Amino acid sequence: MKLDKNYWESRWTEGQTGWDTRSATEPIKHYFDQIADKQAKILIPGCGNAHEAIYLFESGFKNVYICDWAEQPLETFSERIPDFPKAQLLCADFFNLETGDFDFIVEQTFFCALDPKLRSAYAQKVKSMLKKGGKLVGLLFNFPLTEAGPPFGGSKEEYLQYFESLFESVRIEPCYNSIKPRLGSELFILIS
Secondary structure, three states, rough: OOHHHHHHHHHHHHOOOOOOOOOOOHHHHHHHHOOOOOOOEEEEEEOOOOOOHHHHOOOOOOOEEEEOOOOOHHHHHHOOOOOOOOEEEEEHHHHHHOOOOEEEEEEEOHHOOOHHHHHHHHHHHHHEEEEEEEEEEEEEEEOOOOOOOOOOOOOOHHHHHHHHHOOEEEEEOOOOOOOHHHHHOOEEEEEE
16 A cells, blocks of 8 residues: 555545544643744644644634645635635645744644654654754554554654654653543654
């Protein structure tokens, strides 16, 4: 199976979006509720329905960028939130984005949807997209890595090997406020 643009477009067309939580998740909401700087530049790669982007935008964060390979979720998002700046909707491969200057990159089901062979490249790309002092914040799955994905699992020990050599601070902890279907299977990450 090739996890390319066509694969993700077909998942959306066929309604195979089991990863969709239908709203912004509590851990990410809770984290950003504590951020006072509403001018922070935020990227959400592999955004899907971008519930976190809606939450952030409606909470006053106007410098939010969302990126997805598939066009359908971006079109649907644009219809749902017509005031969201069109220039901040990026239909692109995350790995082909220009080096950024983001204060935050939000991780919500994107990493676990990538071919596991791309995990090291993901960590390097995140590093290049963040400004000095920027943070990767969000959730990673905590269940055994399997070939039967996406989503693909992983563990704290595995994830540490991708990030510790690139970042000064890597915090990966069991998530205490996951949604019910994901309780016990998520890790909260805060990496800078």
